[in-house]
Amino acid sequence: MSRFTAFVFIATALFLAGCNTQTSQDQKKKNPSDTAAIKQKVAAKFEFRDEIHNFGALKAGEVVSYSFRFENTGGEPLTISHIKNECGCLEILYPKKPVQPGEKSTIEVIFTTDGEWGNEFKTIEINTRKGLKKNIAVTARIQNAQFEKLINKK
Structure with a gap:
């Protein structure tokens, strides 16, 4: 047993x-x-090709633009809710529809140099609906004949 x-x-x-x-x-x-x-399972995420663009030497009054390319490398749709910038000299065009995971898109920055002079560095803050923030920037050296005449008179 x-x-x-x-x-x-x-x-x-x-x-x-x-x-x-x-x-x-x-x-x-x-x-x-x-x-x-x-x-x-990963939240939406920006991945920019470059985060700062240098326009180089410009003359006051020129209007230039640059498209910042980015990809949503996360796993959820990325929706830009609003953009903050420090200057009325910038116009920002961004996608209003959600950018799907793996999808690429652009944020276009249009810089109007009227009234600007010297070395300029302009920051743009991008905010998403999920609270993600990302900063990009443009820079340029602006020659302004009117300002230079005023300074050289002294």
Whole structure:
């Protein structure tokens, strides 16, 4: 009888061990670790090709523009809610529709140099609906003949 009890005990242990293996395989199926599944859980994220653009030397009165290219490298749609800039000399054009994960888009900055002079550095703050903030900037050296005449008179 003791051999029979030992046999039943070993058979039961093997059966339960086999069930446990199946359970862990089921958990792997329910919790995939592939990149696509992980990316979907990651919040929206900006990734800019460049964050500062230098227009170089300009003359006052020139209007120049630059398109900042970015990609949503996160796993959720990225929606820009508003943009803050420190100067009325900048016009900012940005996508109003959500930028989907993996999608690329642009933010165009139009810089009007009337009334500007010297080395200028203009910061633009981009805000998303989910609270993400990102700063980009434009810079230029602006020659303004009117201001230079006033300074040279002294």
